[in-house]
Amino acid sequence: MRWVKQAAEALDGAIVRAQRGDADAFRALYRDAQPRLLRYLHALVGDDAEDVASETWLQVTRDLAGFTGDYDGFRGWIATIARHRAMDQLRRHARRPPAIPVPVETLAGRPAGDDTAEGAIETVSTGAALALIATLPADQAEAVLLRTVLGLDARSAAAVLGKRPGAVRTAAYRGLRTLAARLEQAGHPEQAGKGQLGGVAKAGVTHLRELTLKDMR
Amino acid sequence: MNTRHPSRISRKAAGQLLDGAAGSSVAAGPEAREQLARVLAAAAAPGRPDELTGEQMAVAAFQAHHLDPDATPQRGQMIKSPLVRFLTGKILIASLAVGATGGVALAATTGTFSGSGSAQASPGVTASGGPLAPTPNPTVTDPFATPSPAVSASASPAASASASASASASASASAAVDLPKTAAGLCEALVSDVASGGTNASASATLSTSAKEKALASGAVGQLLGGSSEFSSLTATAQGNVAVPDLCALLLDLPQLPQPGDLAKLPSSVLAAVPASELTSVITTLPSSTLSAVLDALPVSTVSSVLTNLSSSGLSQVLTALPASSLSQILTELPTSVVSQLLGELPTSALSQLLSGLPSSVLSVLPTSLLSQLGL
Secondary structure: OHHHHHHHHHHHHHHHHHHOOOHHHHHHHHHHHHHHHHHHHHHHHHHHHHHHHHHHHHHHHHHHHHOOOOHHHHHHHHHHHHHHHHHHHHHHOOOOOOOOOOOHHHOOOOOOOOOOHHHHHHOOOHHHHHHHHOOOOHHHHHHHHHHHOOOOOHHHHHHHHOOOHHHHHHHHHHHHHHHHHHHHHHHOHHHHOOOOHHHHHHHHHHHHOOOOHHHHO | OOOOOHHHOOHHHHHHHHHOOOOHHHHOOOHHHHHHHHHHHHHOOOOOHHHOOOHHHHHHHHHHHHHOHHHOOOOOOOOOOHHHHHHHHHHHHHHHHHHOOOHHHHHHHHOOOOOOOHHHOOOOOOOOOOOOOOOOOHHHHHHHHOOOOOOOOOOOHHHHHHHHHHHHHHOOOOOOOOOOOOHHHHHHHHHHHHHOOOOOOOOHHHOOHHHHHHHHHOOHHHHHHHHOHHHHHHHHHHOOOOOHHHHHHHHOOOOOOOOHHHHHHOOHHHHHHOOHHHHHHHHOOOOHHHHHHHHHHOOHHHHHHHHHHOOHHHHHHHHHHOOHHHHHHHHHHOOHHHHHHHHHHOOHHHHHHHHHOOOHHHHOOOOHHHHHHHOO
């Protein structure tokens, strides 16, 4: 795991260099953090994720000089900014449902119609995984995404969400328990009807469409 | 009998999964828990090139802020029109490869990440295998792990452009030397040259946005491009001098250029690379002459996709705006089934008006069911 530590330390240094105006350092931060942000934001604002992420980076650019902390702290900081901007976006488009984040047929990383759940799970794609997580209630989905995709610990995720760490641990735990149950259903269609991963994702899209500003509070 | 009890996942196991540190202990657990670990690892898999299409714009905003803090775009200004969004996504990344800004930019055109090898490119199957979680992806930090001295602090954009091209993906690796002269850097130099009458290549960042736009709109751009090999890579990227101002306007994040109407100036090969869904979203905004030129330049398959993606009102608007010659060409080139589908979406009155101006040679290739419907 030494390389992991070195990588984290390299981005720790990148923060300091970016604060001095080093564009390459900023670029390195962007390349690591932007995919995380986009995946998190997709669960919040759907197709507006790119726009909200752009606004987030603008604010990061403006406020970076005042940031203190390491790269772990940086991820928490930008997640907080991104969440605020996402809430702004949801206010602007009050109760407008997010667009479908991932085409259903791409969810399992294989052609639509191939409903072999075991195989789909074996080769689960990032899009499929995110769509599955998005099937969770909003608080659970956010907790899981902040903990896994943003790589935040429970305390940092709680700070982003404005909740207690215990509440975030519970939400994430419940989320994982639900995901495990759904995966089991997907793996056993004879017990769960046509509950393939794609089917779960379809349900998730429906669920995600119901995400509103209220869910984020 | 089902012996799996994944939903009985313990809090401790959940914490381990979330921390991504459980590794083998999770892999040894029940099957569904392994699947859960895979799902979490996939969610945190390394960034894909299509997730980094806004990089150049973000970096440009960062550079602009550090050169002139007051010039940082305000919130909302980074929300791009469909045109700018697809151009930045599909075309600029290709241009970045010319400027050799780094492995990820290069990867955006090839579909693979370079630099750190394939070991990190595939998402891991254990909870700790997803490089996004919970620690940084080594792929993206590679430039820092192996700083390259390949780019010297050259004063000449042309010299450094060739240096960075030969240095390939490692060109942007060094944080200690000058910023690599990317396509954006060449554009800055071009703008600066134009603004100063070709006598001074000092930083164009001191120019206001409007001054940069004015410089790019100037006829001097063509002269500079034609008179110097300095900008040859820009010309090559834009596939000709004409599209260079648009390319630079996008690279420099200028708000005014290009207008949708300038689509027609872009080379057909560039247009063809644009996703049909994006073209569809801008095509109804084009003036008639541009619309005609754009549709003429596109491959038949793209035209087919664009037109079939349009709403029936949008389709009606586009088809009626086309000159008869262009419409004839499109109707005769498209497969009969597509023509039938397209025209079938139009109200009879609009269809009748549309077809009345066409020569009989075109009408003869149309589906007979349509013609009989119109009494033709």
